[in-house]
Amino acid sequence: MKPALLEVMRMNRICRMVLATCLGSFILVIFYFQSMLHPVMRRNPFGVDICCRKGSRSPLQELYNPIQLELSNTAVLHQMRRDQVTDTCRANSATSRKRRVLTPSDLKHLVVDEDHELIYCYVPKVACTNWKRIMMVLTGRGKYSDPMEIPANEAHVSANLKTLNQYSIPEINHRLKSYMKFLFVREPFERLVSAYRNKFTQKYNTSFHKRYGTKIIKRQRKNATQEALRRGDDVKFEEFVAYLIDPHTQREEPFNEHWQTVYSLCHPCHIHYDLVGKYETLEEDSNYVLQLAGVGSYLKFPTYAKSTRTTDEMTTEFFQNISSEHQTQLYEVYKLDFLMFNYSVPSYLKLE
Numbered sequence: 473m474k475p476a477l478l479e480v481m482r483m484n485r486i487c488r489m490v491l492a493t494c495l496g497s498f499i500l501v502i503f504y505f506q507s508m509l510h511p512v513m514r515r516n517p518f519g520v521d522i523c524c525r526k527g528s529r530s531p532l533q534e535l536y537n538p539i540q541l542e543l544s545n546t547a548v549l550h551q552m553r554r555d556q557v558t559d560t561c562r563a564n565s566a567t568s569r570k571r572r573v574l575t576p577s578d579l580k581h582l583v584v585d586e587d588h589e590l591i592y593c594y595v596p597k598v599a600c601t602n603w604k605r606i607m608m609v610l611t612g613r614g615k616y617s618d619p620m621e622i623p624a625n626e627a628h629v630s631a632n633l634k635t636l637n638q639y640s641i642p643e644i645n646h647r648l649k650s651y652m653k654f655l656f657v658r659e660p661f662e663r664l665v666s667a668y669r670n671k672f673t674q675k676y677n678t679s680f681h682k683r684y685g686t687k688i689i690k691r692q693r694k695n696a697t698q699e700a701l702r703r704g705d706d707v708k709f710e711e712f713v714a715y716l717i718d719p720h721t722q723r724e725e726p727f728n729e730h731w732q733t734v735y736s737l738c739h740p741c742h743i744h745y746d747l748v749g750k751y752e753t754l755e756e757d758s759n760y761v762l763q764l765a766g767v768g769s770y771l772k773f774p775t776y777a778k779s780t781r782t783t784d785e786m787t788t789e790f791f792q793n794i795s796s797e798h799q800t801q802l803y804e805v806y807k808l809d810f811l812m813f814n815y816s817v818p819s820y821l822k823l824e
């Protein structure tokens with residue numbers, strides 16, 4: 473072959489290689505810009521693209537600086553709830569000599585969702601099972617879509633959700649500063665009756681009967697039968713109250729989380745909660761949180777039609793047999809929760 477022809481063929485090959493390289497780079501650049509515009513796109517089973525918060529407004533911005541007018545009225549209500557907590561903490565710190573600094577082990581109830589920049593402090597007996605389900609959907613990166621598909625016991629497996637105590641101190645501080653922190657509260661005595669009914673009147677809750685029921689009966693029941701002492705499954709509400717107000721109980725160990733005060737579980741005087749949701753407006757407040765997190769259009773808090781729910785009337789009935797002395801002492805135990813979350817003294821209470 474002539475050298476001139478060979479040269480032409482070589483040039484031709486080089487041209488094709490350059491062209492292919494340019495085309496490849498062009499495609500890569502297109503992909504890069506697409507991913508900048510749509511970071512971490514996921515598809516949920518409802519067919520809606522879920523995008524993490526990066527690049528859009530954070531829940532904190534949505535809460536404190538709402539664009540939509542209808543959200544601004546709700547924002548005012550939540551400002552009042554925050555003020556109530558702040559005022560109670562201030563008044564309490566002025567009268568209390570107890571001062572303490574939080575340690576990571578105090579943060580075990582604070583569930584973290586990094587993708588939506590949320591921190592939820594769970595309070596047992598305030599629909600925390602459903603809220604944990606929601607947090608599993610939010611943090612599951614597409615693993616779950618319908619919260620009610622998650623069995624209740626799965627929602628309570630600690631490994632399924634990440635809590636704030638699992639981070640380093642700088643990571644904790646960063647998240648406390650920039651994430652939206654929220655909790656849900658319930659009228660303290662209604663919450664207590666809910667805990668009593670669930671843990672002491674249901675035959676299947678044998679672990680609670682063994683762990684607490686036997687102890688309560690031993691301490692609070694005169695002439696208890698051997699059977700009752702062994703089984704611990706027929707604790708009366710009066711005995712439960714006597715156990716709670718007994719100074720020996722709290723000296724021995726902290727209350728179980730199902731009847732521990734919100735003040736001790738979530739540390740609202742140390743951690744500034746941006747949003748205080750209430751059980752009385754559970755679905756409305758929960759869906760507001762989901763809206764602020766930018767997922768409200770496809771994720772709703774589960775609605776509930778359980779007719780056996782603990783009500784105010786039921787709580788009144790339970791307190792009928794409690795002496796005014798014990799009522800007064802019990803109110804003292806839960807007083808900060810009453811004041812901080814703006815629950816008035818129940819009308820059925822006979823305080824001394």
Ligand SMILES: Nc1ncnc2c1ncn2[C@@H]1O[C@H](COP(=O)(O)OS(=O)(=O)O)[C@@H](OP(=O)(O)O)[C@H]1O
Nearest residue numbers: 596597598599600601602666774775776780781782
């Ligand atoms: N969507 C909705 N609406 C209204 N009420 C609801 C809802 N979801 C849960 N619940 C009520 O919450 C109570 C259970 O709370 P928890 O899931 O936190 O209980 S537990 O800590 O896991 O034992 C329990 O209250 P009581 O029935 O009064 O005990 C549930 O009925």
